[in-house]
Amino acid sequence: MQHPKEEITFLMVKTDGVRKGLIGETIKRVEQRGLKIVALEMFHATREEADSHYPKDDVWLKRLGGKTLTTYEKYGRDPKADMGTNDALKLGKKIRGWLIDYLTDAPMVKMIIQGVHAIDMVRKIVGNTLPYKAEMGTIRGDFSVDSPALANKEQRAIFNLVHASETAEEAKHEIEFWFKNHPIFQYKRFGVDD
Numbered sequence: 001m002q003h004p005k006e007e008i009t010f011l012m013v014k015t016d017g018v019r020k021g022l023i024g025e026t027i028k029r030v031e032q033r034g035l036k037i038v039a040l041e042m043f044h045a046t047r048e049e050a051d052s053h054y055p056k057d058d059v060w061l062k063r064l065g066g067k068t069l070t071t072y073e074k075y076g077r078d079p080k081a082d083m084g085t086n087d088a089l090k091l092g093k094k095i096r097g098w099l100i101d102y103l104t105d106a107p108m109v110k111m112i113i114q115g116v117h118a119i120d121m122v123r124k125i126v127g128n129t130l131p132y133k134a135e136m137g138t139i140r141g142d143f144s145v146d147s148p149a150l151a152n153k154e155q156r157a158i159f160n161l162v163h164a165s166e167t168a169e170e171a172k173h174e175i176e177f178w179f180k181n182h183p184i185f186q187y188k189r190f191g192v193d194d
Contacts, residue, residue: 005193007118008038008184010165010174011126015106017161022143023109026162029125029139034192035115039184042109050103052177054096061092068095071148082152095157102157110178115192119171122164131160
């Protein structure tokens with residue numbers, strides 16, 4: 001059984017986070033919580049890598065499109081007028097394309113984080129996926145105000161600065177995918193691992 005201090009997760013500073021100069025801020029917040037970075041790299045994702053990062057199955061695409069339809073309904077807007085369709089699957093495919101564009105338009109920073117409840121702690125540090133819903137004190141709450149309504153109107157992905165794995169399974173998959181040939185370092189942090 002894994003020791004609680006050994007839980008690992010995946011965290012990525014996305015293209016807009018890099019462009020806003022939030023690499024250091026992101027690392028600082030992770031380390032201040034007693035978590036440690038055991039792998040780190042700046043890179044520029046290829047379209048193939050970004051394509052492989054996001055699921056392609058119809059269930060995931062419909063869920064993505066369904067979230068978009070919910071946003072349109074909430075704000076009393078017509079998705080067909082902005083997006084050309086109100087079909088959840090078609091919307092999901094369109095948004096997935098925007099996500100790939102988003103992950104490939106500038107460098108990003110990927111890292112593996114280790115520590116007690118690393119997955120939940122990192123999710124707490126980054127805040128709600130939708131920046132306008134993220135609490136102040138989180139990375140997204142402090143540095144982004146983007147929303148699905150604005151992103152859909154501008155025909156682009158939501159600029160939410162960072163990506164953090166939601167589950168242990170997702171973390172395992174993303175670490176294997178993004179760090180397949182990279183070393184993961186083990187070391188003791190003063191005051192944390194003593």
